Amino acid sequence: MIGGLFIYNHKGEVLISRVYRDDIGSRQAADSAVFSSSGPFPGERLGGSVRRNAVDAFRVNVIHARQQVRSPVTNIARTSFFHVKRSNIWLAAVTKQNVNAAMVFEFLYKMCDVMAAYFGKISEENIKNNFVLIYELLDEILDFGYPQNSETGALKTFITQQGIKSQTKEEQSQITSQVTGQIGWRREGIKYRRNELFLDVLESVNLLMSPQGQVLSAHVSGRVVMKSYLSGMPECKFGMNDKIVIEKQGKGTADETSKSGKQSIAIDDCTFHQCVRLSKFDSERSISFIPPDGEFELMRYRTTKDIILPFRVIPLVREVGRTKLEVKVVIKSNFKPSLLAQKIEVRIPTPLNTSGVQVICMKGKAKYKASENAIVWKIKRMAGMKESQISAEIELLPTNDKKKWARPPISMNFEVPFAPSGLKVRYLKVFEPKLNYSDHDVIKWVRYIGRSGIYETRC
């Protein structure tokens, strides 16, 4: 299990250090010999007797290492270091055992989420200002190296930045029962005058296209985010145009199948928030749950079939002699003319030895950004079934560098008001048998947003 957790700034200074297991050498027992050796298992020959200074080993071997980080897991002197970087802060979990690697990373991510929920951006200043709080959190979410409940909602009820409010006995037992509860994500006795819920279908569409327009890989990874303001312990049921469900239902009436079959989508895989009853999904493919209060991510899914690619990028790069490049890029929007795409940005990479660029574009604004080695073309809005074009002349400095320019792909960013996967929410039913409101009284909102993920076209 996790033996210790350290947080460093970019210089490698320790900001937080919490040791959970005796086998992780603490600072008092420093041993500098460990750091001199290199190789996959440096220091191995020192034998087990030497107490090593894990804190420093990581700094020397990873943070201060000259070459690129070759793996997020490093083994130094039989101690494994898992690290995650957030801006210039390093979070490192340390262990001497054969632990579940994905679990440790998941924990580190969760740790980042929790810290962000408490004090915003993870920065050196924020960590120093909240170090007592972080120690408190670390004490609660990790016990002897085993991850415990780290739902921010539950934690916030008893770990606060302001110090402890005096709690009554009932409050305490309510808090602890929420931390450990059967339904750890929701407390009892929530009341709203207006029962309301918001559903956001957020998709990111990823594409890799060859210069000739062949789709090399494309997939949509989507999330359904729900904000619920519901009283009591409501039982919810969520339905969408999942092909499997629709075909199952349509078995009786053949007409319906052919009608609705068109609009249904094939979901490759999906994962759910812990509140969803997985066994029920497995057997009936129905998504039922008691939601946490407030915002949470209900499900994630992935589709690869019949994706609506909102934009098509057609690149044309021509080398004119050794000192000039001509680039022409056409973008075409491929969705209903009534819809509007927003925040469109096309990034056309330029070679490192670019000396000057002239751009002409029909729509939006285009600029050459020398620091990013790219021409950035921005369009605020664009309706469906339209096309636009940019052409640029790139002057190059002559170099004797033999290496060819790697020609990174042209990438694109955008936002569209529909789900590129074709997913549609069919219903979200709410049942709360104990309180007197019914499904009809709940105000429901649904919104679809499709964003570009890694949307690239090679040139």
Add this chain to the structure above:
Amino acid sequence: MTDSKYFTTNKKAEIFELKAELNNEKKEKRKEAVKKVIAVITVGKDVSSVFPDIVNCMQTDNLKLKKLVYLYLMNYAKSQPDMAIIAVNSFVKDCEDPNLLIQALAVRTMGCIWVDKITEYLSEPLLKCLEDEHPYVRKTAAVCVAKLHDINAQMVEDQGFLDYLWGLIADSNPMVVANAVAALSEISESHPNSNLLNLNTQNINKLRTALNKGQIFMLDCLSNYNPKNDRKAQSICERVTPQLSHANSAVVLSVVKVLMKFLELLPKDSDYYNMLLKKLAPPLVTLMSGESEVQYASLRNINLIVQKRPEILKQEIKVFFVKYNDPIYVKLEKLDIRIHLASQANIAQVLAELKEYATEVNVDFVRKAVWATGRCAIKVEQSAEHCVSTLLDLIKTKVNYVVQEVIAVIRDIFRKYSNKYESIIATLCENLDSLDEPDARSAMIWILLESFLEGFHDENTQEQLTLLTLVQQMLTLATQDSDNPDLRERGYTYWALLSADPVTAKEVVLSEKPLISQETELIEPTALEELICHIGSLASVYHKPSNAFVEGSHGIHRKHLPIHHGSTDAGDSPVGTTTATNLEQPQVIPSQGDLLGSLLNLDLSLPINVPQVSSMQMGAVDLLGGGLDSLVGQSFIPSSVPATFAPSPTPAVVRSGLNDLFELSTGIGMAPGGYVAPKAVWLPAVKAKGLEISGTFTHRQGVGWILESSLTGVIPSTPLAIHTPLMPNQSIDVSLSLNTLGGCEKQYRCLLLQLPQPTQCAFVEGGKMEHQVFLATWKNIPNENELQFQIKECHLNADTVSSELQNNNVYTIAKRNVEGRDILYQSLKLTNGIWILAELRVQPGNPNYTLSRKCRAPEVSQYIYQVHNSILKN
């Protein structure tokens, strides 16, 4: 006011100030002081001297302050156990605090204080807390049992804490259950042999019921269970598959582990089996949309899965497209997996991508892409043409490292398709000047010489003579001027081979080169099986067994995939009846280093005193066939035999080019009269699931081993040359030439331990000591290094004994007659230069001899004795 100021305190008089502040009357001041102390600890300064003052702050109702104080105690209690005792009372009191948070905090902290004295006071409050009515306290107490076990295992067992833990597994609260399982599995791991965590059916049912809560530890724990039949395995699989949709990637990987393990147990043709295979793919693909660190961990696991069961992901090669902004470690892994998944159906796509990657910026990645292109040529025969032309295109880029890598992989392509692509040699030669890396250079030399040799007879005499002169010169250089023992050794071998027996030499040198196979980069099957059992864990990320990076007792015991028993509930079915499903396992030729590894592996199942098989008279056979090892296949070839000894239907080759040129598979003259130990069973049939390996070692004069340098390990230098699979009850005699290899003494000892037989082969000729030297050495070696043995039932007289031993390189230095007994003084030398002195007392009429030995390394004596014993018995 911000807390960050505590990180920038001035150093002088700090401790003094702190002490003053800690004893301040005002609560607020004290709290600030404790905060300051914690900050100072974090920065890494020693503040152990304020311990008493901190303990004074312990009595407070302020939870925040209390937490900080406890944090301090955890840090320093170990260095100040006496002071820690003062804190005990406060702990015990807090354990009964009405505030649940304080109660749990106290339980949690107590276990973290690694002081023996405290644990005595711990047990009573802990027992109470395990039965507390609040789940929050119970879950904390459960983990505390594991902590306590870490400090004082005996106490945990004596006081029956384990029973409590088992009780908690049936708890109504999921968190409690999860922690109880975690604690139990941790405790059981530190006792590999005990059955503390005996996974009987009843307990498994408890676990299964708890499973709905989707906890990683339960899944990991469950994967250690071996169901008796496929019905049970299936019911567990059914139970865990829904969890594949869990949002937590660690849960998903743990489920995959359980399924991969239990798939072994399910009948291959059942619908359920096939459905399960289909269900496994989507979640694995979903793992690729996680953050890059989790992606990396997942990719390393997928790498194992595609090697074990390529069918699962064969349709999903698109997922492993390398993205422009993937971190380098993700890119390299994806490339690896793409090669594993490459097949005729998708090869065009794969190659187009690889060519794309070869123009990237990152040198490592480009090299790997080039290497992968070459791999494709070897793996998918139909694509070879395409690959070679791609590689030639890459040479034209003239980028130095690309060219070098291309040449290195082309060597391998030549090995696979000889006489097919000779036309490209000219292109390769154009780049001769730019080669400066050893790998590329040696590849180029190989390609050139090989092409010369092929056309040797067509050359004119002058060229032929030039080549021969070169050979002569090379041998001289290698044997006389080189400092590298390996090189010298190889040189001597060839030289001796040429001068001793030209006919054999010809056979050896001009023998058919085994073809290279595409499987050389796979993980060796036994290792793979073990790693599959560790999916999700660090072992699967490093692709190393856990004992390679974990110290102490944790997780050392090896795991194996279960064996399919058929659907009958046959608990008594003999191990030997495994089905032959593993026959199609690809044969893997491990690299040199792995050979040693697997040789050592083999010996895990070897008893030290192996039963001797009724000895066959081997002498004559040996002279012809040189047969030393023999494999007796009893019914089939199991995959669990380490690859070194597994017969390879597709002969393959150790990657280094020259190794196979001189495959020492034919017999070479042997020292006449040399003792050949009878074949011994190295691997009894029962342990190896049906394959029996027996064999013996002999010493071949002059050639077998050129005895040189401080050699220590013994490794086979060539794979076993068996060209047909073994039929049931058939036996084949095969010889395996062994190289002695430089290494550390530790390895040597293991080898002797594990293969008791080879020692007499390790005796060097010229182990005869000068009389005076012998005397001096005998005196010099301390008496505690002397070991006495009895050699029983030996009916030879002193002279025959001495000549018999002489034949085996044990030399008699002097002989004395004392009180009617002959005393022989003998010396011998091991290949690694260890001298062993012996005194043998022979009394006429008494068949029991006394053997005393002296050696600077007493560990080896025991084995030398066994050799001595067996020589004399024959």
